[in-house]
Amino acid sequence: MSRPSFARRLFSFLSTMDLAITLLLTLAIASIIGTVLQQNQPYPDYLLKFGPFWFDVFESLGLYDVYSAAWFLLILVLLVVSTSVCVFRNAPTMVREIWQLRTQVQAKSLRAMQHHEQWTQSSDVETLTAQAQAYFTQQGFRNKVVARPEAGETLISAMKGGMNRMGYLLTHLAIIVICLGALLDSNVPMKLAKWQGNLQVETRDLSISKVPQESRLAVGNHAFRGSISIPEGKSASVAFIGLEDGYVMQELPFKIAVKDFRIAHYATGQPKSFESDLVITDPELESPLEQTISVNHPLSYRGYTIYQASFADGGSLLTLKPWALSQEIGPFDTAFNTKVFDKQATAWGSNAAQLEITNFRVFNINPDPTDDEPGNMRNFGPTINFKIRSKTGEAREYENYMLPVPRDGRDYFFSGVRENPNETFRYLYLPVDDNGSVAGWVAFVGALQDTELVDMIAAEMATITLSDVTTEKGILQKNLHNSLAALVELFLRGGFSEVGRFIEASLPEADREALGAAYLAMLREMLGRVYIHTLDQPAIQTITDLNDEQVFFLQDAVTAVGALPLYGAPVYLELTDYTHIQATGLQIAHMPGKPIVYLGCAMLIIGVFLLFYLPQRRFWLILKPEQNGCNLLFAGMSNRNPYEFDSFFDQTYQQLKQAVEGNFDPEKRSESMT
Amino acid sequence: MRENTFTLQQGSSPLAVIWVWRGLMLAAAILLLTLYGTVLDGYEITIVVLAAVGLAFLGQNWRGFRWHALITAVLSLWAVKRYGSDLKLADTDFLLNYLLSSQSAIMWMSALFLMAMLAYFTGLFMRSEFSDKVGTGLTWTAVTMGMIGLMVRWRESYLISPDVGHIPVSNLYEVFILFAVITALLYLFYERRYQTRALGGFVLLVISMAVIFQLWYTFGRGANEIQPLVPALQSYWMKIHVPANFVGYGAFSLAAMIGVAYLLKTWQTSSNPQGVLATRLPLLPVMDDLMYKAIALGFAFFTLATILGALWAAEAWGGYWSWDPKETWALIVWLNYAAWLHMRMTKGWHGRPMAWWAIIGLFVTLFAFLGVNMFLSGLHSYGTL
Numbered sequence A: 001m002s003r004p005s006f007a008r009r010l011f012s013f014l015s016t017m018d019l020a021i022t023l024l025l026t027l028a029i030a031s032i033i034g035t036v037l038q039q040n041q042p043y044p045d046y047l048l049k050f051g052p053f054w055f056d057v058f059e060s061l062g063l064y065d066v067y068s069a070a071w072f073l074l075i076l077v078l079l080v081v082s083t084s085v086c087v088f089r090n091a092p093t094m095v096r097e098i099w100q101l102r103t104q105v106q107a108k109s110l111r112a113m114q115h116h117e118q119w120t121q122s123s124d125v126e127t128l129t130a131q132a133q134a135y136f137t138q139q140g141f142r143n144k145v146v147a148r149p150e151a152g153e154t155l156i157s158a159m160k161g162g163m164n165r166m167g168y169l170l171t172h173l174a175i176i177v178i179c180l181g182a183l184l185d186s187n188v189p190m191k192l193a194k195w196q197g198n199l200q201v202e203t204r205d206l207s208i209s210k211v212p213q214e215s216r217l218a219v220g221n222h223a224f225r226g227s228i229s230i231p232e233g234k235s236a237s238v239a240f241i242g243l244e245d246g247y248v249m250q251e252l253p254f255k256i257a258v259k260d261f262r263i264a265h266y267a268t269g270q271p272k273s274f275e276s277d278l279v280i281t282d283p284e285l286e287s288p289l290e291q292t293i294s295v296n297h298p299l300s301y302r303g304y305t306i307y308q309a310s311f312a313d314g315g316s317l318l319t320l321k322p323w324a325l326s327q328e329i330g331p332f333d334t335a336f337n338t339k340v341f342d343k344q345a346t347a348w349g350s351n352a353a354q355l356e357i358t359n360f361r362v363f364n365i366n367p368d369p370t371d372d373e374p375g376n377m378r379n380f381g382p383t384i385n386f387k388i389r390s391k392t393g394e395a396r397e398y399e400n401y402m403l404p405v406p407r408d409g410r411d412y413f414f415s416g417v418r419e420n421p422n423e424t425f426r427y428l429y430l431p432v433d434d435n436g437s438v439a440g441w442v443a444f445v446g447a448l449q450d451t452e453l454v455d456m457i458a459a460e461m462a463t464i465t466l467s468d469v470t471t472e473k474g475i476l477q478k479n480l481h482n483s484l485a486a487l488v489e490l491f492l493r494g495g496f497s498e499v500g501r502f503i504e505a506s507l508p509e510a511d512r513e514a515l516g517a518a519y520l521a522m523l524r525e526m527l528g529r530v531y532i533h534t535l536d537q538p539a540i541q542t543i544t545d546l547n548d549e550q551v552f553f554l555q556d557a558v559t560a561v562g563a564l565p566l567y568g569a570p571v572y573l574e575l576t577d578y579t580h581i582q583a584t585g586l587q588i589a590h591m592p593g594k595p596i597v598y599l600g601c602a603m604l605i606i607g608v609f610l611l612f613y614l615p616q617r618r619f620w621l622i623l624k625p626e627q628n629g630c631n632l633l634f635a636g637m638s639n640r641n642p643y644e645f646d647s648f649f650d651q652t653y654q655q656l657k658q659a660v661e662g663n664f665d666p667e668k669r670s671e672s673m674t
Numbered sequence B: 001m002r003e004n005t006f007t008l009q010q011g012s013s014p015l016a017v018i019w020v021w022r023g024l025m026l027a028a029a030i031l032l033l034t035l036y037g038t039v040l041d042g043y044e045i046t047i048v049v050l051a052a053v054g055l056a057f058l059g060q061n062w063r064g065f066r067w068h069a070l071i072t073a074v075l076s077l078w079a080v081k082r083y084g085s086d087l088k089l090a091d092t093d094f095l096l097n098y099l100l101s102s103q104s105a106i107m108w109m110s111a112l113f114l115m116a117m118l119a120y121f122t123g124l125f126m127r128s129e130f131s132d133k134v135g136t137g138l139t140w141t142a143v144t145m146g147m148i149g150l151m152v153r154w155r156e157s158y159l160i161s162p163d164v165g166h167i168p169v170s171n172l173y174e175v176f177i178l179f180a181v182i183t184a185l186l187y188l189f190y191e192r193r194y195q196t197r198a199l200g201g202f203v204l205l206v207i208s209m210a211v212i213f214q215l216w217y218t219f220g221r222g223a224n225e226i227q228p229l230v231p232a233l234q235s236y237w238m239k240i241h242v243p244a245n246f247v248g249y250g251a252f253s254l255a256a257m258i259g260v261a262y263l264l265k266t267w268q269t270s271s272n273p274q275g276v277l278a279t280r281l282p283l284l285p286v287m288d289d290l291m292y293k294a295i296a297l298g299f300a301f302f303t304l305a306t307i308l309g310a311l312w313a314a315e316a317w318g319g320y321w322s323w324d325p326k327e328t329w330a331l332i333v334w335l336n337y338a339a340w341l342h343m344r345m346t347k348g349w350h351g352r353p354m355a356w357w358a359i360i361g362l363f364v365t366l367f368a369f370l371g372v373n374m375f376l377s378g379l380h381s382y383g384t385l
Ligand code: HEM
Pocket: A014, A015, A016, A017, A020, A024, A079, A082, A083, A084, A086, A087, A168, A171, A172, A175, A608, A611, A612, B296, B338, B341, B342, B345, B346
């Protein structure tokens, strides 16, 4: 006996169940990778996360885009091939099984079946056969009568649920159809083009017109999913497709203009809808096509589908007023105009080089701090985000609220700062003055930084404090005067913690507690006096003259100044006016494989339900004339649901018995139905 | 003769009852469509018609379900009527406050499920048929209260504000109730069909865990509050995608718990053949068959749900398949059960390995259901813990 050929062996290997099950499980396990490792992130993020060595290893394994990695596709292809071979092998039998009634069975094999009954009837074979056949037909069985003169018997073969086998075919063909359709819509062709050198992945941040030809995809019938952000009032006719560590640009056969983008809110403040008014202009259209799209309601046009995917600022116009926080730059009060995403050089302080506006939001819906319910939201008004980049290239990011925000019954301007995007903002609370402005607090900062002024106030305070002292007054006064000025300077440099450190370092341990408290009290007194100076109200002479509101203001102002060293910006930027311009984020997809995939899905659903819920049931009845009547041998089998078949067989048997006697009444549905 | 060790309850109802039931469903559908036909769109009309057909089908041979549906309908409508247009009545109206507001109905459901579990286990271990029957009664009542809770919650969401109104299958809290109700209904179906109450405690165990989680989620996190829908969830697809998914999850849980019972029985049969589990749990082949049935049902509905999800994604996200973690885990669950089915159907594996596999399957399913939301990020902005 010769060994079967290699092709034959491969063929039968591919159709083994072991392979199929292994592939199903392998695919399941392989799929996990991409859910644990976030896919298609910018490459620098991965580099940061894994370090250069593992970054390279993972990249070569395609782990940043697992689902289009060659090895993953190989598993999929193997599964499809295995399923195809399986279907190919089984199809002829299955198709035959759908229709064919088995008429070759012998009485012996019927008797060997688990479900069979045998009884005798006094009528003649012809009548019984006709009545039995009528019964099967009436119950919806396909059936066939075969006379077997050689054995002296008549066979009726009946069957129901042949479509179960169609279920097998549909289910497995569906897998093939879906995978083929999905292949059409995947980015595999794009990767192939790249691999052949016909396509270059662009990694630089370029304007549309600058994107080189090698990174552009012309209008065609290939599949893609890209996105583009279009500001209100602007238009575009391209989409960017993320690929590996960059993108390629897809040209569209029409132009999309954005008239308006809107966000509607619920009463609670959560977003209710995102909508864009689009205008499509296309040489093929007589007049432009206008349509509003929203989440879950895309626009389909010429096989392209345009989705509302996201939104961003579209370059809002802002008016900012800088308030100096550092003596170095001196006061200025001229507001200037800028735009979101603009970068401009600044002359603030010795090190601040560039101001970059990164974002603007009209609404900031946050939990309401004045409400007991943490779930209740409130709108805190507009914010700007910007970075101040130093000459050495480091940048801090800021977030300033335009309107005062209440906290514990008092109003503050919030300004958040963070050193890198992974941190959360730490907020500076700037107290609002009587005029609803930040000016009062800025004046206080200015006064504290005015060394001459501080010196003068320190001298004044030293004189008053030591007015009762008589001996060595001059030296004491001089010392106190210097200490007070020094304390203020320390405070400006590093807040209360710096003062604390100074006390630790310079006072002997024994005196620290008593003297330290005295130092802090003196510092507070000094700060209060500076504040009183900025008030310019002759009636107020000492801290005790301040009213409650002023005392609170002073407290808050001092806290804010103490935090200034961590704030790190030479100015506080107040947003005084804006014109909101938004950009809508559209996703544009062209998926020629979609109808094929949907066809596959329909096949799969129908197939699975047929497989599970339409059992195939076969019955045989052999009628053999006897001396005084006829012997009937009845048997049946089903390819699934053995327990249900038990009672189905019993019931069919009872009914058949009545039917051949001519007294089965289908209307009297006694215990029928399954 | 074949040995007849076990019979299925084919349980057909008298023809008259079937037709009355069908007529009732038809009448309800017609009533709804004539009353509200002008405000319903094509999609909603289809849903009404399909719901009527589905209920008519489920109830025609299932007496318990008929009562469940009728009582749910009557009490829900009563609650809606009591509410009128004032949501505040939930705290002042006696009936609403203690029974029918969604929050109290759901609390009743929770308590009843826990009691049902106790009754079933008592029945099993004390060999008390009475306690078993109490278990069935409590489970039916719990299912009914849970369903009423969902129905009334649906109405309550509209009372908050018409634009907030939505079907309560939109966040983790709501789907936990859906899960408990669907799993219990599936169990009740098989309990009647297979004429055994011995598995009740095991199935109620998963349900009770879901209930306890839901209680923690309510009291620990205030998750029971009705929130408006984020734009991504404002879709017709959600209404069928989510319930279909939960028929899948429910059936898989059912299969896993039968697997547990199966293993316990095999274990006790060898160590102590006269033990309660060995004698009172259903025959091993019956449980094996039941496990297969449940997984097949789950697989069919999970296939349907995943495909509906793909259709929805194609409308909302710009592609029918994005390899989003939730989608991918649905695929993993699906592949796992496909392998299970092949192992059983074509390789003929039975018994203990398949029971173990069904239990492992539940953990995979659990991860797809909860783990993805807890540990992974993605497009399914469905609910977080
Ligand atoms: C993703 C791939 C596949 C899926 C989703 C799938 C699905 C199914 C389902 C749902 C069943 C019904 C199981 C049952 O009745 O309990 C089934 C049966 C079957 N499958 Fe697959 N299958 C896949 C691949 C394959 C492959 C690759 C083979 C061949 C090696 C195969 C061979 C069979 C066979 C022989 C049956 C039994 C049919 C019967 O007699 O009822 N399947 N499949």
